[in-house]
Amino acid sequence: MRQDQEDPYQRRSAQVYAAADRAAGSVASPRAVLYDAVLLDRDGTLIEDVPYNGDPEKVRPVPGARAALDRLRAAGLRLAVVTNQSGLARGYFTGEQMRAVHARVEELLGRFDAWLVCPHDDADGCDCRKPAPGLVYAAARELGTTPSRCVLVGDIGRDVGAAMAAGAAGVLVPTPVTRPEEVAAAGWVATDLPAAVAEILRRQQAVQPSTPPTEPVRTALVVRSDSAGDVLVTGPAIRAVAAGAERVVLLCGPRGRAAANLLPGVDEIIEHPLPWIDPAPGPVDPEAMRSLSTRLGAVGADQAVVFTSFHQSALPLALLLRMAGINRIAAISDDYPGSLLDIRHRVPAGVPEPERALSLAAAAGHRLPDGDEPVLRLRRDAVPPRPADVGDPGYVVLHPGSAASSRACPPEVATRIVGALADAGHRVLVTGGPDERAVTARVAAAGGTDLGGRTDLAGLAAIVADASAVVVGNTGPAHLAAAAGVPVVSLFAPTVPFGQWGPYRVPTVRLGDAAAPCRDTRAASCPVPGHPCLSGVDPGDVVNALRTLAVSGGGGR
Ligand SMILES: [Zn+2]
Numbered sequence: 001m002r003q004d005q006e007d008p009y010q011r012r013s014a015q016v017y018a019a020a021d022r023a024a025g026s027v028a029s030p031r032a033v034l035y036d037a038v039l040l041d042r043d044g045t046l047i048e049d050v051p052y053n054g055d056p057e058k059v060r061p062v063p064g065a066r067a068a069l070d071r072l073r074a075a076g077l078r079l080a081v082v083t084n085q086s087g088l089a090r091g092y093f094t095g096e097q098m099r100a101v102h103a104r105v106e107e108l109l110g111r112f113d114a115w116l117v118c119p120h121d122d123a124d125g126c127d128c129r130k131p132a133p134g135l136v137y138a139a140a141r142e143l144g145t146t147p148s149r150c151v152l153v154g155d156i157g158r159d160v161g162a163a164m165a166a167g168a169a170g171v172l173v174p175t176p177v178t179r180p181e182e183v184a185a186a187g188w189v190a191t192d193l194p195a196a197v198a199e200i201l202r203r204q205q206a207v208q209p210s211t212p213p214t215e216p217v218r219t220a221l222v223v224r225s226d227s228a229g230d231v232l233v234t235g236p237a238i239r240a241v242a243a244g245a246e247r248v249v250l251l252c253g254p255r256g257r258a259a260a261n262l263l264p265g266v267d268e269i270i271e272h273p274l275p276w277i278d279p280a281p282g283p284v285d286p287e288a289m290r291s292l293s294t295r296l297g298a299v300g301a302d303q304a305v306v307f308t309s310f311h312q313s314a315l316p317l318a319l320l321l322r323m324a325g326i327n328r329i330a331a332i333s334d335d336y337p338g339s340l341l342d343i344r345h346r347v348p349a350g351v352p353e354p355e356r357a358l359s360l361a362a363a364a365g366h367r368l369p370d371g372d373e374p375v376l377r378l379r380r381d382a383v384p385p386r387p388a389d390v391g392d393p394g395y396v397v398l399h400p401g402s403a404a405s406s407r408a409c410p411p412e413v414a415t416r417i418v419g420a421l422a423d424a425g426h427r428v429l430v431t432g433g434p435d436e437r438a439v440t441a442r443v444a445a446a447g448g449t450d451l452g453g454r455t456d457l458a459g460l461a462a463i464v465a466d467a468s469a470v471v472v473g474n475t476g477p478a479h480l481a482a483a484a485g486v487p488v489v490s491l492f493a494p495t496v497p498f499g500q501w502g503p504y505r506v507p508t509v510r511l512g513d514a515a516a517p518c519r520d521t522r523a524a525s526c527p528v529p530g531h532p533c534l535s536g537v538d539p540g541d542v543v544n545a546l547r548t549l550a551v552s553g554g555g556g557r
Contacts (some may be wrong), residue, residue: 472488
């Protein structure tokens with residue numbers, strides 16, 4: 001049987017689903033940068049925390065704050081302060097005193113483009129007190145941008161939670177009052193404000209090519225050779241390459257093929273397993289490797305960009321590409337590549353996978369065109385119509401399974417979540433692959449509709465796109481939700497870093513024990529008895545997470 005197959009595509013006319021299309025209606029053709037604005041918590045982040053301070057004389061900036069903020073201003077980023085001030089509700093200081101404090105802050109730290117203050121107490125149930133996302137939405141609106149183009153810096157979990165719930169990035173700068181579990185749950189942690197600012201600017205810069213390609217690229221070969229989720233998060237980088245090449249050929253593995261079919265920018269797909277990437281590889285077949293090399297040579301690529309995860313090596317494929325006669329090869333490699341790579345790119349740990357891949361595309365001379373947000377996208381023409389019998393849009397999708405059992409939600413927990421969601425008035429669709437039917441049937445029996453085995457990946461994308469939220473572990477459907485701009489309640493097993501693999505640029509609430517012993521093990525099956533990272537998830541927290549994401553039980557959002 002032939003292992004390589006190819007499909008022609010007409011990508012230039014492809015319409016796409018995009019999170020940005022839903023969120024960014026008012027922003028005209030934004031520049032293809034990660035961030036327009038930096039939102040800063042006040043107490044403990046910009047200035048030393050003096051509880052309920054109404055006295056301008058007590059304002060003390062944190063070390064390096066002025067210079068760090070001036071770096072952001074010089075880079076063209078707009079700045080806003082987003083701050084909980086429940087002292088107003090409690091009568092500890094007046095609005096006038098607070099304005100005097102803020103005037104003093106600007107005297108010391110320079111002007112901010114917006115100040116967003118929540119005056120409420122927890123008991124008020126407002127939608128602006130962090131971790132609710134209201135201040136982030138308001139700040140983005142006032143700054144003329146969208147939350148996904150904002151990054152928020154704060155010192156406690158409430159700050160990061162508010163950022164994520166709005167689909168913004170969140171950087172935690174811990175202080176002695178930051179709780180260890182808040183540090184564990186944060187996807188991005190910096191040692192102090194200047195370090196947070198340096199990393200924001202570095203990431204912003206990393207997705208911009210320093211030089212355009214030295215020669216025009218007619219055909220680019222791009223490679224992403226593992227599972228569906230991996231292929232989906234590489235989508236923005238592949239679009240960047242497509243913007244700079246006349247034709248794009250994607251080499252993917254069998255596990256990623258269904259996702260590859262959904263990516264805009266791809267003209268042709270070659271499917272072939274790579275035994276140094278596949279998690280359950282067969283033996284290396286020399287004849288298959290020779291024929292793959294020949295097949296890749298026939299592509300006639302004048303550039304190859306090999307995308308990998310941080311624990312994978314691009315070098316064996318680079319050797320095959322060299323043997324195929326390809327003489328411009330770019331890849332990320334910490335291992336010494338000798339003469340296998342023309343562009344050896346390196347990325348620090350912790351960068352979101354889509355940005356990590358975009359930075360490699362940039363190193364190879366490619367960037368997203370203006371107006372193309374760095375979000376996940378799917379080809380609209382590759383997604384079938386949603387089956388009529390699943391009902392009107394506005395349901396919640398619960399996807400309990402995962403190809404790696406360490407990242408799946410335990411069925412008994414998923415069952416209780418379905419019950420809690422149904423009790424709260426949500427319509428719940430339970431999805432899963434053909435081999436997960438027993439689990440989805442059992443889980444759905446608690447009050448949902450069982451769609452187990454009903455959909456392939458494209459069909460699942462259609463169902464997810466009309467959901468008001470998706471409850472899912474760290475697995476492919478989380479990225480389908482991100483691509484459709486559908487909020488995610490992420491039941492995230494910490495086997496890999498949340499900052500790299502969490503749902504990208506979409507409103508998200510993270511649940512589960514981020515400090516569980518499986519943390520950073522990359523285990524495919526849970527190494528800890530009882531699967532404690534997810535078995536302790538409280539179904540009530542899922543209901544509350546949907547409330548935080550403004551997903552109501554009535555089906556609206
Ligand atoms: Zn409020």
